[in-house]
Amino acid sequence: MTNEHHSDSYLEHAHGLFGNKGGIVGWIFTLDHKRIGVMYLVCVLLAFLLAGIFAMMIRYQLLTPEGTFLTADQYNQVFTLHGAIMVFLVIIPGVPAALGNFVLPIMLGAKDVAFPKLNLFSWYLWIAGLVFFLLSLVYGGVDTGWTFYTPYSIDKTSSMGGVIPALIGAFILGFSSIFTGMNFIVTIHRLRPPGMTWFKMPLFLWGTYATAVIQVLATPVIGITLLLLIVERTMGIGIFDPAMGGDPVLYQHFFWFYSHPAVYIMILPAMGVVSELISVHSHRHIFGYKFIAYSSIAIAMFGFLVWGHHMFVSGQSPLMNAIFSLITFSVSIPSAVKVFNWLATLYKGSISLNTPMIYGLSFIFIFTIGGLTGLHLGTLATDVHLHDSYFVVAHFHYVMMGSALIGFIGGIHHWWPKMSGKMYSEFWGRIAAVMVFIGFNMTFFTQFMLGSQGMPRRYAQYATMPELQVYHVWSTIGSTIMALGFVITAIYLIQSMFSGKKAPSNPWGGRSLEWQCTSPPPWNNFSEQPTVGDCYDYSVLEWDEAEQGYHWKEDAERP
Amino acid sequence: MTNLLLKTLMASGAGSGKDATFWMPEQASTVAHSVDLTFDVITWISYFFFVLITGALIWFIVKYQRKGHEAVTEGPVHNTTIEVVWTVIPLLLVIVIFVVGLKGYLNLQEAPEGCYEVQVTAQKWSWTFDHPDYAVTQVGELTVPEGQPVRLIMTSNDLLHSLWIPSFRVKMDAIPGRYTSLWFEATKTGTFQLLCTEYCGKDHSKMLAVVNVVPKEDFKPHMVKLASEYEDMSLEQLPAYAINRLYNRCQSCHSLDGSDNTGPTFKGLWDRVSKGDVNFTNGDNLSNLLGDGTDYVQPENYIRESLVNPQKHIVQGYLGAMPSFQGQLKEKQITALIEMFKRLDELTDADGNVIVNTDGTPR
Numbered sequence: 061m062t063n064e065h066h067s068d069s070y071l072e073h074a075h076g077l078f079g080n081k082g083g084i085v086g087w088i089f090t091l092d093h094k095r096i097g098v099m100y101l102v103c104v105l106l107a108f109l110l111a112g113i114f115a116m117m118i119r120y121q122l123l124t125p126e127g128t129f130l131t132a133d134q135y136n137q138v139f140t141l142h143g144a145i146m147v148f149l150v151i152i153p154g155v156p157a158a159l160g161n162f163v164l165p166i167m168l169g170a171k172d173v174a175f176p177k178l179n180l181f182s183w184y185l186w187i188a189g190l191v192f193f194l195l196s197l198v199y200g201g202v203d204t205g206w207t208f209y210t211p212y213s214i215d216k217t218s219s220m221g222g223v224i225p226a227l228i229g230a231f232i233l234g235f236s237s238i239f240t241g242m243n244f245i246v247t248i249h250r251l252r253p254p255g256m257t258w259f260k261m262p263l264f265l266w267g268t269y270a271t272a273v274i275q276v277l278a279t280p281v282i283g284i285t286l287l288l289l290i291v292e293r294t295m296g297i298g299i300f301d302p303a304m305g306g307d308p309v310l311y312q313h314f315f316w317f318y319s320h321p322a323v324y325i326m327i328l329p330a331m332g333v334v335s336e337l338i339s340v341h342s343h344r345h346i347f348g349y350k351f352i353a354y355s356s357i358a359i360a361m362f363g364f365l366v367w368g369h370h371m372f373v374s375g376q377s378p379l380m381n382a383i384f385s386l387i388t389f390s391v392s393i394p395s396a397v398k399v400f401n402w403l404a405t406l407y408k409g410s411i412s413l414n415t416p417m418i419y420g421l422s423f424i425f426i427f428t429i430g431g432l433t434g435l436h437l438g439t440l441a442t443d444v445h446l447h448d449s450y451f452v453v454a455h456f457h458y459v460m461m462g463s464a465l466i467g468f469i470g471g472i473h474h475w476w477p478k479m480s481g482k483m484y485s486e487f488w489g490r491i492a493a494v495m496v497f498i499g500f501n502m503t504f505f506t507q508f509m510l511g512s513q514g515m516p517r518r519y520a521q522y523a524t525m526p527e528l529q530v531y532h533v534w535s536t537i538g539s540t541i542m543a544l545g546f547v548i549t550a551i552y553l554i555q556s557m558f559s560g561k562k563a564p565s566n567p568w569g570g571r572s573l574e575w576q577c578t579s580p581p582p583w584n585n586f587s588e589q590p591t592v593g594d595c596y597d598y599s600v601l602e603w604d605e606a607e608q609g610y611h612w613k614e615d616a617e618r619p
Numbered sequence: 620m621t622n623l624l625l626k627t628l629m630a631s632g633a634g635s636g637k638d639a640t641f642w643m644p645e646q647a648s649t650v651a652h653s654v655d656l657t658f659d660v661i662t663w664i665s666y667f668f669f670v671l672i673t674g675a676l677i678w679f680i681v682k683y684q685r686k687g688h689e690a691v692t693e694g695p696v697h698n699t700t701i702e703v704v705w706t707v708i709p710l711l712l713v714i715v716i717f718v719v720g721l722k723g724y725l726n727l728q729e730a731p732e733g734c735y736e737v738q739v740t741a742q743k744w745s746w747t748f749d750h751p752d753y754a755v756t757q758v759g760e761l762t763v764p765e766g767q768p769v770r771l772i773m774t775s776n777d778l779l780h781s782l783w784i785p786s787f788r789v790k791m792d793a794i795p796g797r798y799t800s801l802w803f804e805a806t807k808t809g810t811f812q813l814l815c816t817e818y819c820g821k822d823h824s825k826m827l828a829v830v831n832v833v834p835k836e837d838f839k840p841h842m843v844k845l846a847s848e849y850e851d852m853s854l855e856q857l858p859a860y861a862i863n864r865l866y867n868r869c870q871s872c873h874s875l876d877g878s879d880n881t882g883p884t885f886k887g888l889w890d891r892v893s894k895g896d897v898n899f900t901n902g903d904n905l906s907n908l909l910g911d912g913t914d915y916v917q918p919e920n921y922i923r924e925s926l927v928n929p930q931k932h933i934v935q936g937y938l939g940a941m942p943s944f945q946g947q948l949k950e951k952q953i954t955a956l957i958e959m960f961k962r963l964d965e966l967t968d969a970d971g972n973v974i975v976n977t978d979g980t981p982r
Contacts, residue, residue, distance in 0.1 A: 132821045205818050211795065212778050218743070218820050302796035308779060309794060342683070343690035351702050373781065374792045375799040378728050382721055389713040393706060399672060400705045406679040408694030413684065421676065428672045432665035439716055441657045441723025445788040448781060448816040512642045512658075514785035516816040519824035524812060569690065596696075603688035 069481065070094045073583035077180070091176040092583060096183055097162030098479060101472070103186065104158050105550075107149040108465075114142035116543055119503075119536040125529055127521035135520035136203035137220070141193075143206030144226065148233045149190060151460055152322060154468040155329035156275075157182070157240050160268045163475055164244060166574040166581060167262050169253035169590040174246040178239050185236035192229030196222030205518060207319070208286075210300035210311040214293045224290055231286045234279045237325070241275030244268055253573075255592045255619060259350060262572040262595045263339075266353045267332020270360040274321045274328075278364070282318035285311070309374050316367035324363040326460055328356055330423070330467025331398055337420030337470050338402045340570045342409030345596040348401040355394035362391045372443050381440055388438040395431050399424060415489030416568070419470025422497045423463055430458030433508065451511025457504045466496070469549070476553065477567045481580035482560030488552040495545030502538025506531040564609025571595050575610075593619030647811055647832070648787035649804040650727055655788070657723050661716055727789065730802035734770035737761065741773065741780035741793035744822035746813065747867050753842035758867040761813065762831045762845070763805060764838035770802040781817035784830055792817055805832040848977075849951055854958060856979055857951075861959035862966045863977040865952060872940070875963070876971025882941060883934055886971065889960040893918045898935040905932075922957050 074086030074095070087095055117138045121130045130138065165173050173179050196202045200221025204213040208227065212218050248269050252261070261269075289311070291297055298304030300311045339346040346352065368376060368384030402424055411417065433455045436442050446452060473493075477483055510531040515522060522528055563579040572595040577585055593600075600616035603609075612618070638645045642662065643655050738749040748757045763769045773782060775793040783790040784803070791801040805811075815826035833841055849860050872881035891897055895906025895918075905921060908914045915921045924931055926944045933939035948956070959966065968974050974982050 132824065136818075136821065136823075203820065209779060209818070212818070212820065215778065218778060302794070305796075309797075342692070343685070344692040344694065345696040347695065348697055348702050350697075351706075373790050375794055375797060378725065381724070385720065386717055389717050392713055393710050396709045397702070397706055401702075403672065403675050403679070404695075404701075406676070406683065408692060409679070409683050410685040410690035410692050411680055411683045412690075413680070421680065424676055425673055428669055432668060435661050435665065435713070435716055436658060439657060439661060439720030441654050441720045441727060442661065443720075444724065444727055444790050445654055445658075445785070447790055448783075509642065512644075513639065514644050514783075514812065514814070516783065516814050516824075518818040521824050524827055598690070598692070603690075605688075 068583050069578070069580040070583045071481070071580050075583050077177075089180070091172070091180060093161050093165050093172050093176065093179060094479075094581060094583075094585075096179050097158055097160070099183055100153060100161060100186070101158040101479075103183075103190070104150055104154050107145055107190065109550075111142050111145040111150060112543065112546065114138050114145070116539060118142060119532075119539040121520065122522070122532045123536050125521060125523045125526045130520065132520040133203065133220075136518070137201045139518060140202050140205050141197075144193065144202070144230070146460075147206055147322070147326075148230050149186070149193070151326045151464050151468070152233075152237060153186060153240070154326075154465065155333060155471060156244065156268055156271055156325075157186070157236075159333065159468070159471045159475060160240075160244065160329060162479055163574055164265065164268060165247060165251070166577065166585050167265060167572050168247065168251050168256070169573045169586055169592065170247065170251040171584050171586070173243045174250055175243050179243055182236045182239040182243070185232050185239070189229045189233035189236060192225045192232060196224075196226035196229065198222070199225050202226045207315060208289060209315075210289070210292070210306075210308040211302060213289060214301055216293070223293060227286045227290050231283055231290075234283045234286070237275050238279045241272035241279070244272040245276065248272075253589055253592055259353065260592065260595065261353075263335035263346060263349070263352055263356075264329075264332035264572075266356045267329045267335070270356040271325050271328045274325050274360050274363065278318045278321040278325075281314065282322075285314040285318070288314075309371065309376075312371055312374060313367065316370045317364075320367040320370065321360075321363045323456075323459065324359055326464040327467075328359060330464040330471075331356065333467045333471035333474070334402065334420050334423045335398075336570070336572070337416050337474055338405050338424075339596050340474070340568050340598075341414060341417035341420065342406050342411045343569055343598050344405055344409035345594075345598070346401070347404035347407075348397075349596070351397055352401050355397045358394040359391060362387065362394070366391060369438060369443075372440060373447050385438055385440050385443075389435075392431060392434060392438070395427075399428060399431070412568075413490070414486060414568075415484075415493050416470050416474040418490060418493035418497070419466055419473060422493070422500075423466050423470065425497075426458055426462035426466060426500065429505070430455060430463055433458065446511060448517050449511035450507045450515045450517060453517055454504045454507035454511060457507070462500050462504065466500070469496070472553075474568070475574070476556070477563030478574055478579050478581065480557055480560070481563050482556045483563050483567065484556035484560055485552045488548055492545045492548040492552070495548070496542050499538045499540070499542025499545055503535050503542060504538075506534040506538070510535075561608075564604075564607045566601070566610040567608070569598060569601050569603075569610040571598055571601065591619050644785050645807075646786065646788075647805055647807045647809075648784075648789065649806055650723075651786070651788045651806075653723050653726065657719050660719060664712060664716070727801075730770045730800070731768045731804075734768045734802055735764065736770050736772060737763070739771045739773040739782065739793065740776055741782070741815070741826075742776035742870070743778065743819055744815070744826040745867070745870075746782070746815075746826070746828040748828075750842060753846050755842055755845045756864065756867060757845070758863065759828045760831055761828060762833060762838070762841060764835045765805050765808050765832050766835050767838075768802055768804045770800055772798055772800045774798050778819045779817045780815050780819050780826065783814045783816045784811055785814070786811045787830075790816060805830075808832045808834055849949075849955060852951075852955075854954075857955035858959045858962045858966055859975045859979040860977055861952070861955035862963075862973050862975070865948075865956055866959070866973075874971060875967050875973070876969075878971075882937055885960065885963060886967075889918075889963065892921060892960075900933045900935050900937075900939070903932070908932075919957050922960065923953055926953055926956065 070092055074080045074090050075092040076086050077089040121127050121135055202222045203220045213223050292300050298306045300306045300308050302308055366388045369388045372381050515528050565578050566575040573590055601610040602613045604611045740747040748761045773793040775795045780793040787803045789801050789803050791799050811830040813828040813830050874880050874884045877884050877886040895909045897905040929941035966975055976982050
């Protein structure tokens with residue numbers, strides 16, 4: 061224990077299962093939430109790279125009506141893997157497991173999460189899930205779509221051989237998600253510092269808390285469903301197979317009972333990130349704190365009651381459809397409330413257009429479009445036409461990619477100085493953020509028209525509809541711009557670790573507790589229990605030219 | 620490549636059909652107009668909120684941009700009145716949208732009295748349309764009268780499929796072991812695209828059909844002609860007719876690509892039969908039954924018998940699930956099927972896809 065100093069940063073001090081070992085052992089056996097968060101971040105971003113390559117393959121395949129370079133079977137595998145990796149390996153764990161793990165305990169002034177070993181185990185489960193996903197390729201690939209709809213997924217003459225490993229992978233990833241959620245719930249309940257009541261928590265914590273509740277309550281349902289699917293495919297018990305008296309539509313109910321709340325598992329933590337970004341970078345107290353906090357809980361609750369809107373044209377009774385349509389609209393209200401509150405926060409703010417803020421503002425713009433087009437899909441009369449078309453593809457990319465993932469990328473930029481202890485290039489950061497914003501909108505706005513004009517989802521070619529090519533071409537150009545933006549981002553972030561300027565404790569002027577410890581934080585976060593006040597009151601901070609960051613005013617009162 | 624890009628980028632108003640709008644393809648059914656009206660109402664509400672939100676966003680970004688690092692802000696952090704207002708107004712609006720959407724939907728759901736009914740069977744990767752009124756079966760093409768409500772009663776032979784006719788604004792899933800239905804009334808003659816929109820594997824994107832809307836007075840003659848079109852055909856024309864009009868009743872059990880199914884594949888069937896290379900479950904062999912003084916004499920007779928009395932000889936390895944087509948197939952149709960077997964290689968490609976149309980032109 062000779063080298064245990066409070067001041068050692070977490071990058072130097074492993075705090076592992078086997079003591080303070082250096083090197084790779086110090087990372088993969090660490091119990092430090094910050095190291096686990098960084099490991100998640102690296103893994104999630106590598107999975108994002110993989111899924112992004114698949115996405116580009118989809119876009120370039122559809123450049124011409126006949127398809128350019130993939131066979132139908134290859135295309136079907138590519139879109140399945142793109143969707144499955146993005147959902148299960150990237151967006152669901154993205155903000156909570158990567159950023160949440162790093163930031164959440166520090167925001168609480170805690171030394172770690174409540175169960176550090178369980179936290180490390182969650183990461184290993186994520187790795188195991190990835191391994192099974194890759195194994196599915198060895199066993200003949202998967203072409204079911206990420207939704208694994210029955211009877212396609214249980215029909216061995218239709219779907220490819222890798223369905224079982226992929227299902228096992230998704231099952232394991234579910235447990236990774238449940239354990240992370242449990243850990244966060246207990247941590248937030250038990251480890252808040254003195255003075256931090258529920259309504260004094262940073263809104264990011266409200267976002268992750270609401271998410272954790274959904275993770276714990278909804279994920280077991282998908283676990284059971286996937287197990288049933290495995291048993292059905294291997295033993296033919298006849299629960300989903302119509303040939304044996306089963307009901308293939310029952311699977312859709314089970315699946316969406318989890319997977320619709322899962323959409324909120326993706327978006328809520330990103331909304332939490334955006335609440336921080338908007339407030340900190342406009343140096344303005346968040347507007348309507350309680351409305352934003354309650355709206356997170358409202359979204360989490362309503363999210364459980366809307367799954368039937370995925371089945372408006374599956375022969376479900378009109379009465380059921382009417383009920384699900386009505387409840388679906390109720391989700392739009394708390395979402396709208398959040399957007400209005402963010403706007404009111406910007407009003408009379410002091411807006412700094414730095415890289416994290418460009419992502420935060422992009423989120424508001426993109427989420428507005430994603431939310432409003434949800435109205436077209438929640439409305440019964442119009443959904444019949446738009447269902448399973450590219451309109452749906454465009455809508456959920458606006459919400460899951462343009463909102464959830466953009467929030468994640470914005471969060472990475474916001475907390476990068478804290479995590480790495482280095483500043484990245486602001487110049488390239490802004491250029492890349494603008495490229496991602498423009499590229500994203502080009503890629504996906506065109507897909508709204510594609511869908512309403514008659515292009516169904518999951519088509520490997522559209523030879524009979526050559527008039528739709530113009531939208532596909534725009535979309536592919538946009539996706540290329542967006543991909544270049546991400547490549548630039550990867551380059552300047554990696555470069556910053558080697559030659560970036562040293563980050564101050566508080567480069568942006570944030571008030572929550574993570575900005576009060578050094579960058580990078582010491583291995584035990586705080587040597588003394590910090591006290592908290594209003595985490596959105598920026599009047600106590602002032603710019604320090606020497607430090608290139610913000611510090612407490614001399615005369616400001618400490619809580 | 621550059622040329623293609625330029626050409627496609629310069630194309631504008633790329634929707635299908637002449638009177639397509641920026642958002643929607645042409646309207647060709649009675650419900651299309653009201654669906655589009657609902658769509659437009661929601662879209663205009665969306666435009667309003669989009670302009671409001673992004674307008675405020677851009678205005679604030681420009682007006683309140685930070686200069687330097689010193690930042691002093693003041694402004695309200697809470698205002699219950701305004702927050703209740705911007706909660707209640709959207710709430711009222713979405714209730715209006717819901718009601719409008721529900722009314723339109725009920726209109727889409729409730730088929731009027733006196734619909735002309737068509738049985739639709741979906742299977743990988745084709746659509747079969749049975750007209751019980753005329754004893755006509757169409758594959759890949761659905762002929763319907765203009766100005767008459769048509770109800771499609773749908774099911775699937777294998778997986779989930781979904782029938783979508785964008786110009787009619789209608790869609791419904793086809794589910795194995797269950798019947799679903801939708802209705803429409805076409806308002807224009809012409810051909811309209813019909814697509815599968817529920818992912819169903821390899822050739823999902825080729826699971827297409829054409830809706831052919833004919834004037835109401837032409838419909839009956841058209842159907843009668845379809846029902847008897849083979850009668851005037853010569854022997855050369857019959858194989859293409861059989862593979863397009865008759866094979867769809869065989870395809871759920873007999874493949875064209877050599878793959879095994881409930882019954883033996885049709886690929887190479889004539890070759891096996893004419894050589895007598897078929898073993899039966901009773902231990903007999905077809906070669907013993909061909910030639911002078913035997914049961915069948917000619918291989919054609921064996922095929923004919925298999926259609927009208929399929930239980931007589933069951934091929935080894937199969938269960939004998941085939942129903943008799945006695946009375947359902949006219950003599951000339953049986954001849955057409957036999958000719959189809961003889962010339963199957965000219966009618967299909969290596970993967971078992973049909974490559975000719977009913978009239979013999981290449982597909």
